Amino acid sequence: MKMAWKEMMKYKMRYIILGSIIFLISLLTLSISGLANGLSQDNAALIKNMPEGTFYMEESAEESYNFSSLSDSQINEVKNIDDNATFFSIQMGEFNDSEEQKHSLAYVSASDDQHFPAVEQGEIILDQSFAEEGLAEGDTIGNELTDEDLTVAGFVEQEKFSHSPVGFISSDDYSSMYDTDTFQLAFSTESDAAVDELSAFSNDEFLNTIPSYSAEQLSLNMIIAFLYVISGMLFAIFFYMINVQKLGTFGILKAVGVKTITLFKMMWAQMFIITVISLLLASGISELFNIFAPSGMPFHLTLDMILYSSAAFIAIGFVGATLSGIQIKKVEPMQAINQGGA
Amino acid sequence: MALFQLDNIQKTFKHGTTSEQILQSIDLELTKGALTALTGASGSGKSTLLTIAAGLQETTEGTIRFEDKTLTAISAEQVREVRAKHFGFVFQQAHLVPFLTVKEQLELMLDTAELKWSKEKRRSRIKETLESVGMWSHRDSQPENLSGGEKQRVAIARSIIHEPKMLFADEPTASLDSKRSAEVMSLIQGLSKELDITVLMVTHDEDVLQYADRTVEMKDGKII
Numbered sequence: 124m125k126m127a128w129k130e131m132m133k134y135k136m137r138y139i140i141l142g143s144i145i146f147l148i149s150l151l152t153l154s155i156s157g158l159a160n161g162l163s164q165d166n167a168a169l170i171k172n173m174p175e176g177t178f179y180m181e182e183s184a185e186e187s188y189n190f191s192s193l194s195d196s197q198i199n200e201v202k203n204i205d206d207n208a209t210f211f212s213i214q215m216g217e218f219n220d221s222e223e224q225k226h227s228l229a230y231v232s233a234s235d236d237q238h239f240p241a242v243e244q245g246e247i248i249l250d251q252s253f254a255e256e257g258l259a260e261g262d263t264i265g266n267e268l269t270d271e272d273l274t275v276a277g278f279v280e281q282e283k284f285s286h287s288p289v290g291f292i293s294s295d296d297y298s299s300m301y302d303t304d305t306f307q308l309a310f311s312t313e314s315d316a317a318v319d320e321l322s323a324f325s326n327d328e329f330l331n332t333i334p335s336y337s338a339e340q341l342s343l344n345m346i347i348a349f350l351y352v353i354s355g356m357l358f359a360i361f362f363y364m365i366n367v368q369k370l371g372t373f374g375i376l377k378a379v380g381v382k383t384i385t386l387f388k389m390m391w392a393q394m395f396i397i398t399v400i401s402l403l404l405a406s407g408i409s410e411l412f413n414i415f416a417p418s419g420m421p422f423h424l425t426l427d428m429i430l431y432s433s434a435a436f437i438a439i440g441f442v443g444a445t446l447s448g449i450q451i452k453k454v455e456p457m458q459a460i461n462q463g464g465a
Numbered sequence: 466m467a468l469f470q471l472d473n474i475q476k477t478f479k480h481g482t483t484s485e486q487i488l489q490s491i492d493l494e495l496t497k498g499a500l501t502a503l504t505g506a507s508g509s510g511k512s513t514l515l516t517i518a519a520g521l522q523e524t525t526e527g528t529i530r531f532e533d534k535t536l537t538a539i540s541a542e543q544v545r546e547v548r549a550k551h552f553g554f555v556f557q558q559a560h561l562v563p564f565l566t567v568k569e570q571l572e573l574m575l576d577t578a579e580l581k582w583s584k585e586k587r588r589s590r591i592k593e594t595l596e597s598v599g600m601w602s603h604r605d606s607q608p609e610n611l612s613g614g615e616k617q618r619v620a621i622a623r624s625i626i627h628e629p630k631m632l633f634a635d636e637p638t639a640s641l642d643s644k645r646s647a648e649v650m651s652l653i654q655g656l657s658k659e660l661d662i663t664v665l666m667v668t669h670d671e672d673v674l675q676y677a678d679r680t681v682e683m684k685d686g687k688i689i
């Protein structure tokens with residue numbers, strides 16, 4: 124598209140302005156996407172790290188996992204549909220380190236080690252963030268729910284629940300701490316069959332039962348959706364203004380026999396060039412930020428996300444430019460011939 | 466048979482509830498290779514007739530024939546194709562594409578006419594044509610850096626670069642002084658003879674008529 128390029132070179136300033144606005148908006152969109160994903164990791168990495176499957180909790184708990192308590196017969200029923208099912212519980216709690224410093228965490232205990240690290244009685248495996256706070260393997264920690272101390276047996280990468288780091292403990296320790304001999308939840312990768320008196324959730328549905336999770340994600344996704352709409356409108360408005368100034372030229376080009384589709388292609392090529400350059404810059408910068416962001420900042424941007432939002436921007440740019448291009452279709456050669464011009 | 470034939474052309478413009486008939490049943494035949502001048506008072510309908518003939522606006526009544534095609538009976542897309550391949554246009558203003566150099570204006574026309582010329586033929590035709598209008602040395606100039614007369618000469622080069630069969634020109638010399646105007650006219654005349662192009666040209670200028678093979682005068686929407 125030689126004409127498209129020539130025109131952009133001739134009127135660099137307008138296209139640089141349009142390009143920088145698209146760059147800023149796509150950078151903002153990618154940043155917020157990264158933040159949304161980072162927050163969702165921070166909120167629920169424990170669940171997000173699990174494979175796709177079905178979560179079961181007691182119907183009477185009304186979607187609050189911590190009110191759920193599976194009875195023996197319910198556990199057996201789940202085992203009937205999948206004898207490999209994992210049972211687990213989560214409790215928000217705290218512990219004191221050797222210097223009597225309090226730390227809050229989410230205690231997680233499971234019936235087996237299919238999806239969670241294996242842990243011996245008297246031991247605890249902690250999220251990596253505690254290592255950054257100064258805890259080390261072999262340290263002993265205590266808590267008010269039991270007289271027994273727990274020994275730190277190791278650390279795992281990125282295991283968070285409800286914005287708290289996770290500590291995995293054995294089911295024996297869990298039973299004595301919380302005075303229970305059952306689990307809150309069941310998880311099966313093999314079956315999604317309905318079980319009496321239990322409600323079943325897909326991974327996404329289960330994530331949304333975490334109260335802060337859906338609120339956070341919803342508001343961030345709203346912002347992202349708005350940014351997409353704004354960028355589409357920007358494309359439409361900008362190309363509208365640029366096209367209005369070119370209507371005379373378009374009319375003459377039509378008069379000498381240039382196809383309308385050629386004029387559209389010229390505009391699409393320009394939209395594409397601007398968007399791709401802006402997106403490359405925005406992706407590059409947000410990727411750098413992804414790498415160098417402080418570790419405490421929940422920012423997590425994947426290549427997939429960059430590709431998806433780039434595709435969305437290009438699609439939206441296309442729609443915006445095309446809508447504004449309706450005037451190109453309408454312009455009559457006669458209008459242009461009767462006007463002055465170059 | 467004539468190359469180009471207008472038959473009972475009528476044009477009515479509607480202004481709200483009133484309407485005004487600008488062209489009253491015009492018949493005109495153009496012989497191949499001839500330069501026909503269209504004159505008449507301002508408002509007599511010359512430009513309207515020319516643009517209708519060139520397929521740039523629709524006629525209210527009548528038929529237009531070019532070679533074996535009836536332009537008034539075929540689709541707009543087919544008319545566009547005829548315009549792109551076989552017609553050339555020179556308007557009162559040059560109407561160059563502001564962001565293309567002189568040479569690129571001509572290249573665009575060759576692309577638009579979808580000619581299957583070799584690279585060498587394209588290059589040599591562009592050179593010849595620009596030389597014939599005296600603009601080869603300005604081949605890389607942008608339109609904004611050309612004078613009115615230079616622009617008009619580029620516009621003429623653009624109108625004939627694709628070797629059209631018909632050339633439609635609406636007062637091509639109106640913006641030029643008499644010396645330039647004579648140059649441009651002998652250029653159009655020469656090219657018309659050399660390439661056997663049939664020309665229909667509107668003009669006000671008495672001096673220009675000497676270049677025409679035939680002069681047709683219009684008055685109040687009729688040929689007299």
Ligand SMILES: Nc1ncnc2c1ncn2[C@@H]1O[C@H](COP(=O)(O)OP(=O)(O)OP(=O)(O)O)[C@@H](O)[C@H]1O
Nearest residue numbers: 478479487505506507508509510511512513514669
């Ligand atoms: N699109 C239009 N709508 C309404 N009236 C029009 C339109 N185009 C032309 N006319 C009218 O048609 C009449 C003839 O116009 P035209 O431009 O053909 O005259 P002309 O002979 O070329 O005049 P001039 O020598 O001044 O260029 C004029 O009265 C003009 O106002």
Ligand SMILES: [Mg+2]
Nearest residue numbers: 511512513635
């Ligand atoms: Mg006129």
